[in-house]
Amino acid sequence: MAAPHPDLADAPLLRAARGLPAARVPVWFMRQAGRSLPEYRALRGEGSILDAIHDPELSAELTLQPVRRYGVDAAVLYSDIVVPAAAIGFGVDVTPGVGPVVSAPFRTAADLDRLRPYEPDVDAPYVGETVRLAVQELGATPLIGFAGAPFTVASYLIEGHPSRTYGHTKTMMHAEPKLWHELLDRLADMAIASLLAQVEAGASAIQLFDSWAGSLAPDVYEELVLPASAKVFAALEATGVPRIHFGVGTGELLTLMGDAGADVVGVDWRVPLDVARTRVPGKALQGNLDPAVCLAPWDVVAERTRDVLRRNAGHPGHIFNLGHGVLPELDPGVLAAVVDLVHEEGRTDGG
Amino acid sequence: MAAPHPDLADAPLLRAARGLPAARVPVWFMRQAGRSLPEYRALRGEGSILDAIHDPELSAELTLQPVRRYGVDAAVLYSDIVVPAAAIGFGVDVTPGVGPVVSAPFRTAADLDRLRPYEPDVDAPYVGETVRLAVQELGATPLIGFAGAPFTVASYLIEGHPSRTYGHTKTMMHAEPKLWHELLDRLADMAIASLLAQVEAGASAIQLFDSWAGSLAPDVYEELVLPASAKVFAALEATGVPRIHFGVGTGELLTLMGDAGADVVGVDWRVPLDVARTRVPGKALQGNLDPAVCLAPWDVVAERTRDVLRRNAGHPGHIFNLGHGVLPELDPGVLAAVVDLVHEEGRTDGG
Numbered sequence: 201m202a203a204p205h206p207d208l209a210d211a212p213l214l215r216a217a218r219g220l221p222a223a224r225v226p227v228w229f230m231r232q233a234g235r236s237l238p239e240y241r242a243l244r245g246e247g248s249i250l251d252a253i254h255d256p257e258l259s260a261e262l263t264l265q266p267v268r269r270y271g272v273d274a275a276v277l278y279s280d281i282v283v284p285a286a287a288i289g290f291g292v293d294v295t296p297g298v299g300p301v302v303s304a305p306f307r308t309a310a311d312l313d314r315l316r317p318y319e320p321d322v323d324a325p326y327v328g329e330t331v332r333l334a335v336q337e338l339g340a341t342p343l344i345g346f347a348g349a350p351f352t353v354a355s356y357l358i359e360g361h362p363s364r365t366y367g368h369t370k371t372m373m374h375a376e377p378k379l380w381h382e383l384l385d386r387l388a389d390m391a392i393a394s395l396l397a398q399v400e401a402g403a404s405a406i407q408l409f410d411s412w413a414g415s416l417a418p419d420v421y422e423e424l425v426l427p428a429s430a431k432v433f434a435a436l437e438a439t440g441v442p443r444i445h446f447g448v449g450t451g452e453l454l455t456l457m458g459d460a461g462a463d464v465v466g467v468d469w470r471v472p473l474d475v476a477r478t479r480v481p482g483k484a485l486q487g488n489l490d491p492a493v494c495l496a497p498w499d500v501v502a503e504r505t506r507d508v509l510r511r512n513a514g515h516p517g518h519i520f521n522l523g524h525g526v527l528p529e530l531d532p533g534v535l536a537a538v539v540d541l542v543h544e545e546g547r548t549d550g551g
Numbered sequence: 552m553a554a555p556h557p558d559l560a561d562a563p564l565l566r567a568a569r570g571l572p573a574a575r576v577p578v579w580f581m582r583q584a585g586r587s588l589p590e591y592r593a594l595r596g597e598g599s600i601l602d603a604i605h606d607p608e609l610s611a612e613l614t615l616q617p618v619r620r621y622g623v624d625a626a627v628l629y630s631d632i633v634v635p636a637a638a639i640g641f642g643v644d645v646t647p648g649v650g651p652v653v654s655a656p657f658r659t660a661a662d663l664d665r666l667r668p669y670e671p672d673v674d675a676p677y678v679g680e681t682v683r684l685a686v687q688e689l690g691a692t693p694l695i696g697f698a699g700a701p702f703t704v705a706s707y708l709i710e711g712h713p714s715r716t717y718g719h720t721k722t723m724m725h726a727e728p729k730l731w732h733e734l735l736d737r738l739a740d741m742a743i744a745s746l747l748a749q750v751e752a753g754a755s756a757i758q759l760f761d762s763w764a765g766s767l768a769p770d771v772y773e774e775l776v777l778p779a780s781a782k783v784f785a786a787l788e789a790t791g792v793p794r795i796h797f798g799v800g801t802g803e804l805l806t807l808m809g810d811a812g813a814d815v816v817g818v819d820w821r822v823p824l825d826v827a828r829t830r831v832p833g834k835a836l837q838g839n840l841d842p843a844v845c846l847a848p849w850d851v852v853a854e855r856t857r858d859v860l861r862r863n864a865g866h867p868g869h870i871f872n873l874g875h876g877v878l879p880e881l882d883p884g885v886l887a888a889v890v891d892l893v894h895e896e897g898r899t900d901g902g
Binding site for chain 1: 716717718719721722725726765766767768769770800802803820821822823826841842843844846847848851855858878880
């Protein structure tokens with residue numbers, strides 16, 4: 201691994217993640233490397249992301265594209281949360297326009313045999329290579345590595361396809377707690393191995409995506425999900441990289457998601473940042489512009505962007521982002537203008 | 552209209568909706584008349600609900616089936632929130648397994664011409680007839696009428712199909728506020744006409760479904776949605792029937808949804824009832840068992856049911872329900888057992 205760029209430690213994203221004032225409010229966008237960019241569509245072609253990421257040159261380039269276009273304060277690895285499960289041969293693919301699809305869903309204890317430990321360097325060496333290539337180009341701009349949180353990955357493996365109700369998952373959680381804990385423990389180890397390898401290869405922050413945790417009641421989350429996510433964050437502590445924890449519709453879970461050991465808690469647009477701040481005292485926040493609002497004319501987007509900044513009131517522990525991923529139909533010019541506006545008008549002198 | 556049953560005024564559902572102690576904790580289930588019931592599947596057949604509801608005998612029978620099977624404390628009209636829009640010829644159908652689909656979505660001011668006032672007795676006389684037939688059979692059991700809230704109906708008309716992001720809807724809200732207000736005002740009038748006709752025909756409570764309001768930030772909801780819903784509740788006030796206001800993922804909106812003029816605020820499982828109570832002081836609450844949890848073995852369902860009762864702590868202003876609709880794959884025996892448990896163990900002497 202090459203030595204990190206000397207200015208990386210002062211990167212606004214890394215300072216904000218630690219609650220420290222920075223030269224500007226850092227901004228990046230979930231799914232910034234994606235179909236909204238014409239240069240992405242031109243390079244990427246069709247087919248599963250799980251095939252595309254086997255090509256480190258391609259994946260590094262897709263990782264870098266949005267940094268060049270938008271001037272965002274971080275790159276995020278071009279990858280998917282089901283990569284480790286797919287790499288150990290669990291039988292999962294990502295169908296374009298649908299999401300992760302599992303040929304034989306996880307339903308009984310016998311399926312544990314199909315979840316052997318993930319060895320990043322052996323099972324998916326192309327991921328580390330992508331990180332190294334991207335980091336070389338990025339210089340003083342941080343690369344965010346990521347993994348799926350145990351619950352959200354479990355929900356895909358158990359349901360077999362994207363779900364709105366998580367019936368099989370919730371049944372297993374409640375009816376077979378021993379199997380559930382065993383499954384989540386293995387998925388926690390998988391996330392840990394993946395994240396440690398990404399940090400080793402040069403990622404200077406990580407995000408744990410528990411995208412669908414917001415489907416759970418708080419006491420269920422606390423008892424049956426939080427411990428596995430906390431194990432992931434604890435295992436990353438010694439690396440020293442900031443740890444971001446993200447989910448959608450998590451208003452009632454924000455305090456618990458901070459307690460799980462994150463340095464930064466992601467907030468979707470449903471909870472105003474000033475309200476979120478009261479639920480996650482002492483942590484940095486990430487968010488929280490509604491991605492659908494970005495389809496509106498610029499003056500609307502600008503007003504909603506300013507509203508996020510106003511509610512943050514200059515608190516240094518703020519990473520500007522959308523509340524969820526960039527929509528594929530979005531005009532990238534809008535995001536470029538959001539970046540400029542946040543950089544121009546964002547303050548880090550309050551809080 | 553026949554005289555209401557003399558015991559109807561003492562119905563537990565109507566007393567709880569007004570915050571008054573009742574003989575038992577009332578319970579009903581959203582989508583209790585539906586595919587989870589074998590007698591429903593046997594009678595209903597395939598095809599659009601919009602065709603089925605043209606037959607009042609059939610629809611009344613489907614309305615009554617769950618009351619007979621479960622002993623719930625209310626029937627809910629077998630209908631759909633897009634019935635009025637369909638009945639005036641807007642061009643909307645309900646595709647089984649998908650939801651409302653609109654052939655020519657509402658996108659510009661010219662589309663206002665396609666939204667003429669809804670005249671229930673002329674446009675959909677079969678709805679009133681269904682209510683009358685069902686109420687005759689129900690005796691002292693209340694019938695809940697319902698309508699779609701202006702925002703949620705607007706989201707279907709604008710998107711053209713069920714959406715997860717509401718991009719077109721949010722763009723119109725923000726970019727064309729005048730058109731948006733005009734649209735919501737017409738949809739409010741449509742809901743008012745529909746609900747008044749249902750009450751006139753014998754419904755003794757109403758529910759306004761703003762199912763997807765939880766996709767909005769609170770300040771956006773307050774400015775661009777709440778006034779139209781408040782107009783609906785205000786127009787129903789003189790009828791004296793309890794008014795229930797429901798949405799999914801509305802943790803941050805509960806206070807505002809109460810402010811809109813409801814007597815009862817529906818809560819999904821994401822917000823524990825004791826927390827919800829602090830956000831909606833002085834109103835009755837409805838909810839909030841997770842429908843997906845009902846797929847688990849009975850001891851799990853029983854424990855989660857008891858948890859709802861425990862958190863309500865005997866407050867008389869509680870109508871037990873799921874946090875969203877019954878899942879089609881659910882074993883109806885489970886719901887029957889939930890009703891029994893709530894009736895046996897629910898208390899109305901606390902609060």
